[in-house]
Amino acid sequence: MILRLLAGALLCVLTIHAADARPRQTTSTLSRSSGSLKYLKRKAFRSKMSKRPAPMPPGLHRVMATGAGRIVGGRPAGCPRRYCGCGASLHIFGRIIPRLNLAANWLRFPRAAKAPGMVAARRGHVFVLKRHLHGKVWLVWDANSGRGKTRIHPRSIAGFTIVDPRAGT
Numbered sequence: 499m500i501l502r503l504l505a506g507a508l509l510c511v512l513t514i515h516a517a518d519a520r521p522r523q524t525t526s527t528l529s530r531s532s533g534s535l536k537y538l539k540r541k542a543f544r545s546k547m548s549k550r551p552a553p554m555p556p557g558l559h560r561v562m563a564t565g566a567g568r569i570v571g572g573r574p575a576g577c578p579r580r581y582c583g584c585g586a587s588l589h590i591f592g593r594i595i596p597r598l599n600l601a602a603n604w605l606r607f608p609r610a611a612k613a614p615g616m617v618a619a620r621r622g623h624v625f626v627l628k629r630h631l632h633g634k635v636w637l638v639w640d641a642n643s644g645r646g647k648t649r650i651h652p653r654s655i656a657g658f659t660i661v662d663p664r665a666g667t
Contacts, residue, residue, distance in 0.1 A: 567651020573642070582624050585641020585648055586617060589626055590663055610662035612636070618658035625653065627660070 577584035604619035
C-alpha cells in the first residue's frame with residue numbers, strides 16, 4: 499500500500515515537471531535556411547526603422563511648434579463627415595456646392611499663382627490661403643483640420659496644387 503502511494507506521488511511529480519518544461523532552442527539562427535535569415539534581417543530592419551521619426555520638410559517643424567492656430571468652428575450643418583471641401587465652398591461661395599464636397603474635384607478649377615483667396619488642393623484635402631508667412635508656409639482657413647475642427651493656422655502648401663475657384667464662374 500505504501501509502495502503504491504510512493505509510486506503514485508513520484509509519477510505526479512514527474513508529470514508536473516514535464517508539463518512545465520519549455521523546449522530548448524537546439525539550432526542557432528545561423529544554421530537556418532537562407533529564407534529565414536532574410537526574414538530575421540527584415541524584422542530587425544523594420545524595428546530599427548520604426549524607432550526613427552519621419553523626416554519633415556524644412557521649416558515645417560518650426561511651424562508646427564508654434565501652436566495649433568485659432569479654432570473658428572466645427573463641422574457646418576449640412577456637410578458630410580469629411581467636410582474640408584464642403585467647408586471651403588461655404589467659405590468661398592457662401593453655400594454648399596455638393597460636387598465640391600469631394601476634395602479631388604477642386605483640382606478641376608484652373609491652376610493659379612499662390613495668392614490670398616486661392617485654394618490649395620490635393621486628393622484628400624483642401625484649404626483656403628489667407629496670408630503668406632514665409633517660404634511655403636501660409637496662414638490658411640482649414641475646414642476639418644483635425645479632431646472635427648475648423649482652424650485658421652499656419653500650414654505648409656508643399657504637395658498641394660493651387661487653384662482659382664472664382665475663375666471657373
